[in-house]
Amino acid sequence: MSDDKLNQTGLSRRSFLGTAAVSGAGIAGAGLLGLAGCSNKSEGGAASGTAGSSAAADHSDYVGPGELDQYYAFNSGGQSGEVRVLGVPSMRELMRIPVFNMDSATGWGRSNESLNILNGNITPETRKFLQDNHMRCMPNGDLHHPHMSFTDQTYDGRYVYVQDKANNRVARIRCDVMKTDKVVEIPNVSGVHGLRPQRYPKTGYVFANGEHIIPITKTDSQTDPKDWWAIYTAVDGETMEIAWQVQVDGNLDNGDADYQGKYSFSTCYNSERALDVQGASGNEQDWVVVFNIAAIEEGIKKGDFKEINGVKVVDGRAAAQSNYTRYIPVPNSPHGCNASPDGNYIMLNGKLSPTVTVLDVHKLDDLFAGKIQPRDVVVAEPQLGLGPLHTAFDGRGNAYTTLFIDSQMVKWNIDKAIQAYKGEKVDPIIQKLDVHYQPGHNHTTMGETKEADGKWLVSLNKFSKDRFLNVGPLKPENDQLIDISGDEMRLVHDGPSFAEPHDMLLVAASKVHPKQTWDRNDPWMWQAAVDQAKKDGVILERAANVIRDGKKVRVYMTAVAPVFSVPQFEVNQGDEVTVYVTNMETIEDLTHGFTLDNYGIALEVGPQATASVTFTASRPGVHWFYCQWFCHALHMEMGGQMIVKA
Numbered sequence: 001m002s003d004d005k006l007n008q009t010g011l012s013r014r015s016f017l018g019t020a021a022v023s024g025a026g027i028a029g030a031g032l033l034g035l036a037g038c039s040n041k042s043e044g045g046a047a048s049g050t051a052g053s054s055a056a057a058d059h060s061d062y063v064g065p066g067e068l069d070q071y072y073a074f075n076s077g078g079q080s081g082e083v084r085v086l087g088v089p090s091m092r093e094l095m096r097i098p099v100f101n102m103d104s105a106t107g108w109g110r111s112n113e114s115l116n117i118l119n120g121n122i123t124p125e126t127r128k129f130l131q132d133n134h135m136r137c138m139p140n141g142d143l144h145h146p147h148m149s150f151t152d153q154t155y156d157g158r159y160v161y162v163q164d165k166a167n168n169r170v171a172r173i174r175c176d177v178m179k180t181d182k183v184v185e186i187p188n189v190s191g192v193h194g195l196r197p198q199r200y201p202k203t204g205y206v207f208a209n210g211e212h213i214i215p216i217t218k219t220d221s222q223t224d225p226k227d228w229w230a231i232y233t234a235v236d237g238e239t240m241e242i243a244w245q246v247q248v249d250g251n252l253d254n255g256d257a258d259y260q261g262k263y264s265f266s267t268c269y270n271s272e273r274a275l276d277v278q279g280a281s282g283n284e285q286d287w288v289v290v291f292n293i294a295a296i297e298e299g300i301k302k303g304d305f306k307e308i309n310g311v312k313v314v315d316g317r318a319a320a321q322s323n324y325t326r327y328i329p330v331p332n333s334p335h336g337c338n339a340s341p342d343g344n345y346i347m348l349n350g351k352l353s354p355t356v357t358v359l360d361v362h363k364l365d366d367l368f369a370g371k372i373q374p375r376d377v378v379v380a381e382p383q384l385g386l387g388p389l390h391t392a393f394d395g396r397g398n399a400y401t402t403l404f405i406d407s408q409m410v411k412w413n414i415d416k417a418i419q420a421y422k423g424e425k426v427d428p429i430i431q432k433l434d435v436h437y438q439p440g441h442n443h444t445t446m447g448e449t450k451e452a453d454g455k456w457l458v459s460l461n462k463f464s465k466d467r468f469l470n471v472g473p474l475k476p477e478n479d480q481l482i483d484i485s486g487d488e489m490r491l492v493h494d495g496p497s498f499a500e501p502h503d504m505l506l507v508a509a510s511k512v513h514p515k516q517t518w519d520r521n522d523p524w525m526w527q528a529a530v531d532q533a534k535k536d537g538v539i540l541e542r543a544a545n546v547i548r549d550g551k552k553v554r555v556y557m558t559a560v561a562p563v564f565s566v567p568q569f570e571v572n573q574g575d576e577v578t579v580y581v582t583n584m585e586t587i588e589d590l591t592h593g594f595t596l597d598n599y600g601i602a603l604e605v606g607p608q609a610t611a612s613v614t615f616t617a618s619r620p621g622v623h624w625f626y627c628q629w630f631c632h633a634l635h636m637e638m639g640g641q642m643i644v645k646a
Contacts, residue, residue: 011125045211060483061492063090071445072507074146074160078500081141091495099171099180100141100164106604112612113525121184134188140517145195146505153259154449157511161206163195170208171234175517187309189231190214194255203237207264207515209252233469244300246316248289252337258361259343262292267334287327288348326367328374330357336390341452347391354383380417382428384410392444395452402439409433412560433489435480437463440504458481468496516588517607526610540582555579559592567640578614581605593628611633620646
């Protein structure tokens with residue numbers, strides 16, 4: 001229907017789309033169609049908010065020129081494989097951190113340093129795959145869930161952990177330099193999806209969910225899904241090595257960990273063991289799996305595991321009746337799994353049910369001891385609206401849940417939801433706010449820690465439709481900033497973002513302490529260059545050397561604006577050439593680069609850093625190299641030549 005016809009009927013675009021959504025074939029049908037919109041009428045008589053210009057009239061999100069944001073937002077890059085760093089409340093993009101992607105600007109995925117990280121802990125099968133396909137590294141990643149390391153239930157600013165659903169990897173970003181420092185491939189899994197760090201006493205483990213069921217042993221049938229399983233993985237957050245795995249029933253979805261360091265959780269769908277969407281949505285109930293960390297550690301210690309592809313795997317399937325896991329029934333296809341900052345509750349978001357199931361974590365000891373039944377752990381199950389996906393918190397006893405089908409954010413009170421579950425006539429819903437459109441994850445400032453401050457909430461919406469200038473069939477996503485500091489939610493900012501960012505971490509700026517320049521005494525990124533230079537008798541900080549070693553040539557140079565210490569070098573066609581560049585600038589924000597024309601090479605070299613690249617000099621002739629990061633009034637003159645003799 002055209003906008004003119006909509007106007008003639010008196011319907012708004014939102015009202016029209018909302019009518020279409022709720023008239024679909026049930027909740028599941030509407031969810032599959034991805035229909036946008038909702039009525040401005042609120043469920044249950046609660047107040048409904050809309051996104052008018054008056055909501056942002058006080059410009060509470062404005063950060064003036066020269067002023068700094070109060071929070072960092074680490075935004076997952078989805079299929080781009082990177083992490084974007086934003087400032088909040090301005091929502092300005094500050095930096096992009098390449099992780100699982102190949103990045104033209106920085107040379108990530110091309111430089112020796114990045115390849116050492118990307119390929120440092122991969123399985124033999126993947127290494128052979130790369131060799132067979134003449135690939136330097138896996139060229140893509142699907143990065144979903146950034147989460148920061150914890151100490152004593154709050155962010156400690158050291159690391160951000162992320163996962164790659166497409167290629168089954170977990171990576172770690174060092175927050176002091178905003179660079180990826182470790183990547184580990186997870187064997188025995190398909191589709192590493194949910195990821196959460198342990199909160200207490202610190203991030204000992206990073207838990208990663210294997211979403212898809214697959215055969216994991218040689219005796220499992222390759223064609224019968226009755227022999228296929230999902231795997232839950234614990235990665236050591238300090239060493240980035242796999243500590244243990246748990247074999248479970250059902251497709252693992254999202255997860256979280258408690259505030260006591262005793263339990264972790266994962267929502268599960270597909271109790272039917274189906275291989276298509278219709279079959280996987282048949283049962284009325286699926287479950288959440290609760291993992292008993294101490295019991296699993298004790299089982300590993302006692303040798304109660306099978307070693308599969310070099311990893312210790314304990315049996316946590318329901319049929320095993322072990323003390324490693326418990327299965328708590330919840331409405332079918334649960335999605336988000338979120339721990340409240342008071343440490344008392346876990347919220348399990350219904351997706352195909354209008355409910356959020358609330359678990360009391362303090363009842364889990366009795367559950368594992370066999371004193372109560374699984375559903376006795378449930379203390380609330382409020383009906384919030386169509387398509388609950390994820391829940392965030394303000395630290396004042398309120399929760400905020402995204403309603404995917406209704407395109408709304410609903411604010412509700414946890415205590416009132418518990419009272420209503422006991423039969424008291426109270427309405428836990430405080431407010432519903434229209435968002436644009438189809439919200440997935442949402443996050444509040446410091447909301448996943450004991451220091452949740454209830455100032456800002458971001459709704460990460462999967463569709464933007466008419467919210468921005470048209471850029472063609474592929475639209476941006478829409479990250480909307482909501483002020484939650486008062487009694488009512490107020491939408492104050494729309495922020496377009498590319499390639500399904502999916503999830504976001506909001507941390508106070510005071511928790512993160514990035515360096516201004518690299519530390520030459522901490523050469524973890526370029527340690528291989530240090531070792532090779534030592535063998536060649538070269539001092540990287542004063543290098544201007546060309547070392548010939550048969551068909552291998554190593555070129556060492558420094559970069560100080562506006563010159564490279566080696567302005568020209570010669571090699572023979574077919575030589576293996578490695579170029580090492582050390583940036584000797586001592587002040588911040590003076591990055592150099594090394595781009596070599598016609599060889600597909602571009603390196604970022606930050607102040608006091610060393611970067612290197614290895615290639616075959618297969619193209620004879622004169623090839624200029626230059627600094628691609630503008631650094632000096634004579635920046636254009638900062639270059640040199642590689643002469644390749646046939």
